[in-house]
Structures are given as structure tokens and as C-alpha cells.
Amino acid sequence: xxxxxxxxPTEAGLYCPPGDFFIDPVRPxxxxxxxxxHGDHARSGHGSVLATRQTLExxxxxxxxxxxxxxxxxxxxxRVGDVTVSFHPAGHILGSAQIRVRPDKGPTIVVSGDYCRAxxxxxxxxxxxxxxxxxxxATFGLPVFRHPDPLSEMARxxxxxxxxxxxxxxxxxxxxxxxxRVISLARQAGIDGPxxxxxxxxxxxxxxxxxxxxxxxxxxxxxxxxxxQLVIAPPSAFASPWVQRFRDPVIGFASGWMSVRARARQRGxxxxxxxxDHVDWPQVTRTVRELAxxxxxxxxxxxDGLMRWCELEGIPARPLRLVGYEDESE
Amino acid sequence: MKAFAHLLERLAFTGARNAKLRLLRHxxxxxxxxxxxxxxxxxxxxxxxxxxxxxxxRGLMAERIDEQLFALSYDFVGDLAETIAxxxxxxxxxxxxxxxxxxxxxxxxxxxxxxxxAAMLDRxxxxxxxxxxxxxxxxxxxxxxxxxARIALAEMGTPDVADIEEIWHGLTPPYAPLFDWIEGGxxxxxxxxxxxxxVMLSTPVDLDQLQGFDPADYVAEWKxxxxxxxxxxxxxxxKLYSRTGEDVSGAFPDVIEALNFDGAxxxxxxxxxxxxxxxxxxxxxRLNRKTVTKAMLESHPAGLRVYDLLVWxxxxxxxxxxxxxxxxxxxxxxxxxxxxxxxxLAYATWDDLAALRADPPSPVIEGxxxxxxxSAYVGGRxxxxxxxxxxxxxxxxxxxxxxxxxxxxRSGFYSDFTFGLWDGDQLVPVGKAYFGFTDEELRExxxxxxxxxxxxxxxxxxxxxxxxxxxAFEGLNESARHxxxxxxxxxxxxxxxxxxxASEADLLExxxxxxx
Numbered sequence: 001x002x003x004x005x006x007x008x009p010t011e012a013g014l015y016c017p018p019g020d021f022f023i024d025p026v027r028p029x030x031x032x033x034x035x036x037x038h039g040d041h042a043r044s045g046h047g048s049v050l051a052t053r054q055t056l057e058x059x060x061x062x063x064x065x066x067x068x069x070x071x072x073x074x075x076x077x078x079r080v081g082d083v084t085v086s087f088h089p090a091g092h093i094l095g096s097a098q099i100r101v102r103p104d105k106g107p108t109i110v111v112s113g114d115y116c117r118a119x120x121x122x123x124x125x126x127x128x129x130x131x132x133x134x135x136x137x138a139t140f141g142l143p144v145f146r147h148p149d150p151l152s153e154m155a156r157x158x159x160x161x162x163x164x165x166x167x168x169x170x171x172x173x174x175x176x177x178x179x180x181r182v183i184s185l186a187r188q189a190g191i192d193g194p195x196x197x198x199x200x201x202x203x204x205x206x207x208x209x210x211x212x213x214x215x216x217x218x219x220x221x222x223x224x225x226x227x228x229q230l231v232i233a234p235p236s237a238f239a240s241p242w243v244q245r246f247r248d249p250v251i252g253f254a255s256g257w258m259s260v261r262a263r264a265r266q267r268g269x270x271x272x273x274x275x276x277d278h279v280d281w282p283q284v285t286r287t288v289r290e291l292a293x294x295x296x297x298x299x300x301x302x303x304d305g306l307m308r309w310c311e312l313e314g315i316p317a318r319p320l321r322l323v324g325y326e327d328e329s330e
Numbered sequence: 331m332k333a334f335a336h337l338l339e340r341l342a343f344t345g346a347r348n349a350k351l352r353l354l355r356h357x358x359x360x361x362x363x364x365x366x367x368x369x370x371x372x373x374x375x376x377x378x379x380x381x382x383x384x385x386x387x388r389g390l391m392a393e394r395i396d397e398q399l400f401a402l403s404y405d406f407v408g409d410l411a412e413t414i415a416x417x418x419x420x421x422x423x424x425x426x427x428x429x430x431x432x433x434x435x436x437x438x439x440x441x442x443x444x445x446x447x448a449a450m451l452d453r454x455x456x457x458x459x460x461x462x463x464x465x466x467x468x469x470x471x472x473x474x475x476x477x478x479a480r481i482a483l484a485e486m487g488t489p490d491v492a493d494i495e496e497i498w499h500g501l502t503p504p505y506a507p508l509f510d511w512i513e514g515g516x517x518x519x520x521x522x523x524x525x526x527x528x529v530m531l532s533t534p535v536d537l538d539q540l541q542g543f544d545p546a547d548y549v550a551e552w553k554x555x556x557x558x559x560x561x562x563x564x565x566x567x568x569k570l571y572s573r574t575g576e577d578v579s580g581a582f583p584d585v586i587e588a589l590n591f592d593g594a595x596x597x598x599x600x601x602x603x604x605x606x607x608x609x610x611x612x613x614x615x616r617l618n619r620k621t622v623t624k625a626m627l628e629s630h631p632a633g634l635r636v637y638d639l640l641v642w643x644x645x646x647x648x649x650x651x652x653x654x655x656x657x658x659x660x661x662x663x664x665x666x667x668x669x670x671x672x673x674x675l676a677y678a679t680w681d682d683l684a685a686l687r688a689d690p691p692s693p694v695i696e697g698x699x700x701x702x703x704x705s706a707y708v709g710g711r712x713x714x715x716x717x718x719x720x721x722x723x724x725x726x727x728x729x730x731x732x733x734x735x736x737x738x739x740r741s742g743f744y745s746d747f748t749f750g751l752w753d754g755d756q757l758v759p760v761g762k763a764y765f766g767f768t769d770e771e772l773r774e775x776x777x778x779x780x781x782x783x784x785x786x787x788x789x790x791x792x793x794x795x796x797x798x799x800x801x802a803f804e805g806l807n808e809s810a811r812h813x814x815x816x817x818x819x820x821x822x823x824x825x826x827x828x829x830x831x832a833s834e835a836d837l838l839e840x841x842x843x844x845x846x
Contacts, residue, residue, distance in 0.1 A: 142399075142402060142403050142406055143395065143399055143403055143417055144403045144406065144407055144413060144416035144417055145416075146416070146456070148456070156336075159336075160340075163352065163353070163356060164349065164352070170741075238741070238742065239735065239742075239789075240742070241742060241776070241780070242742070243741055243742030244741075244742040244743060244773075244776075246741065246742075247739070248346075248738050248739045248741075249738075249741050251737075251741055259416065259456075260406070260407055260412070260416075261342065261409070261412060262407070262408050262409070264343065265343075266788060268735065268737065268788075268789050269343065270343050270344055270345070270349075270737070270738075271343065272343065302402075302406070304402055305399060305402050305403070308396065308398050308399055308402065309399065312396055
């Protein structure tokens with residue numbers, strides 16, 4: 001069986017005919033395998049969902065217990081139709097996994113989902129999985145993206161908090177994964193006091209704590225007067241009247257995009273913090289070299305840069321041009 | 331260099347003036363000489379370095395990265411220096427002194443420059459690489475004026491900003507004697523000829539407040555809508571300064587040439603054609619230029635209307651009362667048709683003056699100035715000796731079209747409003763205003779924007795065109811940059827007309843008719 005007979009792009013997402021399932025489908029399907037809980041990968045309304053226990057629990061928190069008719073926790077080697085699948089840590093967010101698809105005869109394909117190789121205290125580290133075809137994202141698929149040590153970014157945050165002690169620091173971070181990572185990094189950087197969180201983060205932060213991740217004292221940023229200098233909120237909150245309760249805030253945003261000034265300016269932030277849960281250019285190129293797949297498929301992002309690199313390196317590569325995945329949710 | 335790079339980055343993203351001042355002050359307080367002096371000069375535009383060309387930088391990259399990958403990267407980032415700073419390989423372990431970078435850019439010959447720049451980039455981290463490349467290309471763009479830099483300096487120690495401005499033009503980077511003075515040492519000697527002297531400013535007044543003063547204690551002059559300047563000829567060294575001490579000589583060679591006197595005078599810079607004073611818009615075309623074309627000199631001739639003498643023929647006039655300074659001034663023959671003396675107005679009562687103010691002889695007059703006859707010339711804005719009594723602002727009723735979210739204290743509030751006037755059945759944007767309203771009104775405007783949004787573009791929303799804003803402004807220019815062809819000066823929202831239907835807002839032609 002050829003690789004594109006085992007897995008190929010469709011409008012609903014990557015489809016596996018011999019297993020009759022989709023990976024991260026963008027519309028409801030009878031059977032879905034899901035890499036991680038971000039909204040553009042994990043949607044509700046499927047017939048059945050196979051994912052890691054944590055991804056299933058996160059989906060239940062976000063969409064309610066009835067997000068799918070049946071669900072199955074991914075553990076070990078699982079037979080689905082005529083293929084064997086297994087889930088392996090991707091290092092992106094809590095519960096995130098790469099999915100390995102092995103036909104009885106033919107090439108092994110690893111779909112990485114979104115992945116990251118920088119140390120992340122809120123999830124298990126990325127694990128290289130040998131394969132014939134590696135399916136990678138290219139969110140930061142240009143050589144300008146080299147994400148700095150996140151603790152050095154936290155040093156910029158603490159320096160700003162010391163320089164402007166009277167101003168609350170509001171840091172935008174997506175509710176699942178990034179927010180908890182920023183809180184955890186802030187703790188590592190020595191911010192010991194209470195950290196205020198926007199209401200949209202409460203349940204997901206609680207869940208991380210239940211999973212054994214230390215976040216320290218979190219207080220709700222809902223009162224008229226929030227007694228914390230550091231406040232974490234989803235970026236959309238900065239356009240809502242919620243933000244009006246803060247007096248002269250320093251608005252920041254934690255994202256890999258913040259390394260490019262024009263992007264940070266578009267966001268209107270005063271304190272851009274480069275903290276990413278995706279592979280940057282050195283990581284993605286290193287991963288491809290290490291795995292040395294016979295073919296590389298690129299799902300979404302800045303694929304032109306990565307395609308060009310593959311051409312220079314002599315690695316067969318093709319873009320899948322999947323639609324429905326947002327580069328922005330980083 | 332790490333601290334300098336950090337400062338540039340913070341300044342680039344910080345909008346609020348006070349926050350910028352604090353960032354700069356902290357940097358200057360915590361950075362040793364000479365680095366802080368070089369940084370100050372870089373920020374104020376006083377650092378003269380060899381300009382590195384984009385061509386040289388592209389050449390460096392061509393040796394290091396695939397052309398296509400570079401093109402894709404540049405296309406994404408949109409700024410050459412930033413693209414290179416991000417692409418350059420290196421860990422940047424060194425904290426290279428800024429003075430090393432400055433020395434490199436001052437002393438390296440053309441042939442050695444590419445290699446020297448590459449070697450420097452190798453030693454720097456990404457944020458320092460960007461700072462170095464911005465220094466090398468002479469393009470700081472962090473929104474910090476020389477005036478703000480001097481305010482930050484004044485906040486560091488005892489000399490106030492007027493003291494610093496007075497000696498500023500005699501100083502050269504890296505300013506070690508200046509920092510020494512600020513930190514308690516001796517005041518640097520006045521090094522330059524034709525220095526700038528701090529300008530005396532006025533405070534606003536109205537007819538009610540004037541009733542408390544005796545008209546006989548004051549003299550009055552027209553307040554011209556030009557630019558306040560200080561013109562100096564000190565032993566042949568001629569300078570024209572703005573009221574904040576920026577040297578604007580380069581843009582006005584015609585005025586400089588006419589300064590055939592020995593002294594320092596205070597006056598209004600105007601574009602004048604014969605006896606006619608041209609509107610402010612004509613003067614604006616001559617501003618912010620390093621050089622000026624011959625055609626511009628002929629079509630927009632500049633002149634000076636003098637109203638005070640600070641130094642005259644070697645004598646410091648400033649301690650003398652205004653009446654004595656004025657008597658000397660009135661006897662001066664400047665010997666040029668570009669320079670004349672601002673005439674005094676004849677009035678006996680405040681009501682007389684009010685009548686003059688209400689009907690000025692030229693549209694380029696924006697009110698009257700009142701000066702106490704016994705007042706010495708004091709730099710700064712003392713309250714009392716000088717008043718400005720401006721004419722009432724112009725007003726139009728416009729319709730809110732767009733709103734943009736503010737920053738800092740206005741984070742989360744839609745606080746910058748674009749408004750338009752009727753042109754036929756269309757509303758044409760004519761300006762933008764972001765103040766004039768109270769905090770309570772801001773909350774109401776914010777609520778209006780949120781409840782009437784039709785489209786969103788990032789931080790901007792378009793709104794249903796139904797709210798009428800009374801907009802007050804100080805003047806109007808023709809402007810090719812604006813769709814309406816008009817640009818208001820100093821527009822602000824004077825009233826929110828919740829009661830008025832949008833259909834009754836003013837017409838574009840009504841505004842056009844207000845052009846001087």
C-alpha cells in the first residue's frame with residue numbers, strides 16, 4: 001500500500017481509508033482520532049473519538065460530556081480497521097499526542113499534530129517516533145523563527161513589573177496550554193504572589209492542577225479591584241469591557257509570533273513575550289533530520305519556507321494544504 | 331548593548347509619554363558613561379555615524395543564506411534590519427559595550443565595513459543585533475523627541491529642563507560633563523556660540539479672568555498663527571531655534587540670511603508674501619526639512635515678526651522689564667523686508683480688546699497676547715506676566731464613523747474617533763479626535779461603539795453613522811494626504827450631541843468655507 005492510500009487530505013481533514021477514520025477532522029465525522037484539545041483540532045459532534053485520556057477530558061470540559069457519542073482512551077497499540085495506531089507525546093500542550101499509523105504492509109506514517117521540543121512544565125516532552133512518512137506542521141516554518149529561552153522572556157516580564165510597579169501587567173495567553181505554561185514559567189521566574197486569571201481560564205487551570213501541575217495561588221480577575229500585579233487572560237478579553245477595570249495596564253501577549261515586531265504592533269501590545277508551544281525553525285529542521293523520513297508532508301503554516309529547505313536538503317516533501325487550522329491560535 | 335537593545339524595544343512598543351520617560355530615565359541612571367551618552371545621542375538624532383546601506387546588508391546575507399529563504403523571510407517580516415537580526419546565526423553571549431559599536435561605525439573604512447559589521451553581529455544576540463543594525467542604518471524610530479530626552483535628563487537631577495536646553499547646543503556626545511552636572515557636579519561651561527535660551531511661555535486667559543487685572547498694566551499684540559522661534563546671531567554664528575530648542579536653521583536659509591544683527595530675538599516665523607501673511611499650512615510645507623529647494627524659497631518665502639529681545643548687542647536684556655525691552659526693540663532697524671516688529675494694539679479697556687479680538691484684520695491671527703509691562707523675560711511658563719487670549723475655536727457637527735481602542739489608561743476603551751461630514755449623500759472622513767471628553771463621557775462613547783459596531787478591523791470598528799459629535803478645532807489647512815482635502819488642527823470633541831440626528835450634521839462644504 002502506498003502512503004497516500006493510507007492517509008490523504010480531504011475537505012474534512014486527513015482521512016485513512018483502511019482504518020476508516022479521520023485525524024483532527026474540521027467537521028463532524030463518524031470516527032475521529034484527535035491529537036490534542038485545541039479548538040481547531042478537537043471539535044465536537046463526532047460519532048466516536050479516540051484520543052489520550054487528557055485530551056478526552058479537556059474536550060469534555062470545553063464542550064460538555066456529550067461532545068461525542070462514544071469515546072476511547074488511547075493506550076498502547078490499537079487496532080482500527082486494517083491499521084494499527086498508537087499515540088506518542090508531542091510536547092505541545094497537556095494531553096497532546098502524535099499519532100502513528102501502521103498498516104500491516106506498507107509505510108508507517110506519524111502525524112505529529114502540533115508539537116514542540118522546548119521544555120514545557122505543563123506536559124510530557126516530545127518523543128521522536130521513527131517513521132517512513134512524517135507529517136509536520138509549519139506554523140513557524142521560516143528561518144526567522146528561533147524562539148528564545150522562555151525564562152529569558154519571563155525575565156523581561158519581571159523587569160517590567162519592577163519598572164512599573166503601580167501598573168497591572170495583563171498577559172494575553174490562549175486558555176488551553178499557553179496560559180498554564182505562562183503561569184508555570186512565571187513561578188519559575190520567581191513570581192510567588194497570587195496571579196489573577198480571567199474567568200475563561202478557571203476550569204482549564206483547575207484541570208491542570210488536578211493533573212498534578214503546580215500553578216501556585218490563582219485568584220479570579222473578576223472583582224472590581226484585582227489584588228495582583230500579574231493577570232493572565234485570553235487575548236480576546238483585551239477587546240472586551242472586562243479590561244476597563246484595570247488602571248493603566250501594561251498589556252502583553254505570549255506567543256511565538258511576538259518575535260516579529262509588525263505582528264506585535266498589530267496586536268497593539270506594549271510587552272510582547274516570545275513564548276511558543278510550536279516547533280521553531282531549528283527544532284523542525286532538526287526533527288526532520290533526526291527522523292530522516294523518506295517523505296515529509298506539511299500540514300499548515302508557512303510551508304513555503306520548509307518546502308524550500310527540503311528542496312535544498314534533498315528531502316522529498318509535499319504540502320497537504322489542509323484548511324481549517326488557525327496559525328493564529330498560538 | 332543588551333540594556334540599550336532592551337530600551338529600544340520597550341520604547342518601540344510603549345505609547346504613553348510618561349512610561350517612555352521612565353524607561354529612558356532608568357536606562358540613563360543605570361548605564362555607565364560613555365554608553366549612556368552614545369545612547370542618548372542615538373535617540374535624539376545627534377549621533378553622526380557612517381550610514382550603512384541596505385545594499386551592503388543584503389550582500390552580507392547573500393553569503394549566508396539561500397536567496398529564496400531570505401526573500402520569504404523578508405516578505406514575512408517586512409523590515410530589512412529586523413529580518414537580518416532574526417536570521418543571523420549566533421548565540422550573542424557577549425554584552426558588547428555600545429561604545430564599541432559606535433566606534434566601529436565611526437572609524438571603519440569603507441572597504442573593511444562589511445567584515446567589521448559581520449564580526450559585530452556574530453557577537454550579539456537577536457535583540458542587540460536589531461539595535462546595532464538600526465544604529466547602523468540610522469533609523470531608530472522609537473517615537474522619542476529630543477525634547478523628551480531632555481525632560482528625562484531633568485528628572486534625573488537638580489537642573490531643570492530649561493537649564494539643560496540652555497546649554498544643550500554646546501554639548502557633544504557622549505555628554506560626560508552633562509551627566510556629571512546632573513549628578514551633582516559642576517555646570518558645563520557654555521561652549522557653543524549662538525546658544526538657545528529658554529523661551530517665556532504664556533498661560534490661557536478669558537474675559538472673566540481678565541476682570542481681575544488692570545488693563546493699564548499690560549500691553550497687547552496680535553497672536554499670529556505661525557511658529558514661535560528664537561533667532562540668534564552671535565558673533566556671526568546664526569541660528570534659528572524652535573521654542574523647544576530644536577535647531578531649525580536648515581529649513582529656513584532665507585531667514586538666516588536676513589539675521590543681520592548682534593543678539594537673540596524672540597518672534598513668530600511666518601510665510602509672507604509682501605504684506606500678506608500666509609496661512610499656517612503654507613508654513614508647514616517648509617517645516618521638517620533638512621534642506622529646502624529654490625522653488626520653495628520663492629513660492630513660500632519665510633519671514634520673522636519680532637516681539638522681544640533677549641540679548642542685544644552683547645547685553646542680556648532678560649532681567650529688564652518688558653517696557654524697556656520693547657522701547658529698544660521699537661528703535662531697531664533690522665534692515666530687511668523679511669523682519670519686522672510686531673505692533674502693539676491700542677486699547678483702554680478689556681472690552682476694547684475683546685472687540686479687536688473678535689474682528690482681527692487678518693485670518694492668520696489666532697487671538698491676542700497680553701504682556702505685563704513690568705515683567706522680566708523668564709524661561710518657562712510663569713503664571714501671570716504673559717497671557718494668551720485665543721479666538722474661539724471653530725466648530726463643526728460631525729458624525730462618528732470609526733472608533734479605535736486606546737492604550738495605557740484607556741486600554742479596553744474605544745477612545746479614538748474618526749468623524750465625517752456630508753458630501754452629497756455620503757459621509758466623508760475629515761478628522762480624528764481622541765480627547766475633549768470626560769471619563770464618564772468616554773464610558774458612554776465606548777458603550778455606543780460596542781452597541782453600534784458594523785465591522786471590525788483589528789483594533790478598529792466601524793459604527794452605524796448616527797452619533798453626532800461637536801468637534802472644536804484651532805485651524806484648518808488644505809491637505810493632499812486626506813481624502814477630504816482638509817486637515818484640522820488640534821481637533822477635539824467639545825460636545826456629544828446625543829440629541830441631534832446624523833442627517834443634520836454639517837456639510838463638507840461648510841468646513842471648506844472655513845479655510846483661511
